[in-house]
Amino acid sequence: MRLLRPDPKPPALGTPPIGGSAAAGRGADEFDAIFRSCVADVHSYAFALLRDRAAAEDVTATAFERLFRARGRLDARRGSARALLFTIARNAALDELRRRARRPLADTEAGERPDAHAEEEFAQVERRSVVAGALETLSPRERELVLLKFHGQLSNAELGRALGISESNAATRLHRALTRLRSACTTEREQAA
Numbered sequence: 129m130r131l132l133r134p135d136p137k138p139p140a141l142g143t144p145p146i147g148g149s150a151a152a153g154r155g156a157d158e159f160d161a162i163f164r165s166c167v168a169d170v171h172s173y174a175f176a177l178l179r180d181r182a183a184a185e186d187v188t189a190t191a192f193e194r195l196f197r198a199r200g201r202l203d204a205r206r207g208s209a210r211a212l213l214f215t216i217a218r219n220a221a222l223d224e225l226r227r228r229a230r231r232p233l234a235d236t237e238a239g240e241r242p243d244a245h246a247e248e249e250f251a252q253v254e255r256r257s258v259v260a261g262a263l264e265t266l267s268p269r270e271r272e273l274v275l276l277k278f279h280g281q282l283s284n285a286e287l288g289r290a291l292g293i294s295e296s297n298a299a300t301r302l303h304r305a306l307t308r309l310r311s312a313c314t315t316e317r318e319q320a321a
Contacts, residue, residue, distance in 0.1 A: 158195060162209050167192070170217050173279035177221045177265070177272070187224055191217035207286055214280035215290040218272070262312035270305035277302055 164258035170191055175184035194216045195209065202209065263271050276282055276290060 159199060160196070162190060162213070166210055166213055169279050169281065170213060173214065173275055174217055174221050176275050176279060178224060183224050187217055187220045190220045194220070207289060210280070211282055211290065212274060212285035214282060214286075217280075218276065218290060257315040258313055259309075261316045262309050265312040265315075266305060266308055270301070270308060273298070273302050273305045274309060 167188065171184055171188045174187040174191075178184050178187065191213055196211050198212075202212065215221060263274065268275065273287070273291070276287055280286075281291075282290060284299045284302065285295045287302065288295040291298060293301070
């Protein structure tokens, strides 16, 4: 799967275009726009959960396939296509984890890219390493909340719907998880120094 640069905001799937019918609004161009704007984020989210590039690509493909099949039944009043897509991706990733019989997540691959801005690249790798290490200290449920919020860019209401909890419960759990994540990042930085 070739990952594309995301567009800033995907259109709402199921919303008819100006002067068009609902059926016309669910066309290939609209789906293509959603794919282009969300594919990298969905893949990043799946990879962060699964720690396996091939499995993340499979989950990403499955999520878009399921969204494409459901496109005629979508209702923009029930949420954005992006929120639904991340809900589908979450379910597909959880299915993959169940298939693995709940094995521990593998460590991410450490790879280096040659770049003209080596110092900046190294600092970015260090920051990612700190955050990845801190994420590992969170419970799976807390990690899932953080990943859905930031990879999925879901609102608290969408986050609650994706997880089957209330918006206020989602906000409270997210706040607690972020507090733990900040503390873990501080600890990771201190250990690295």
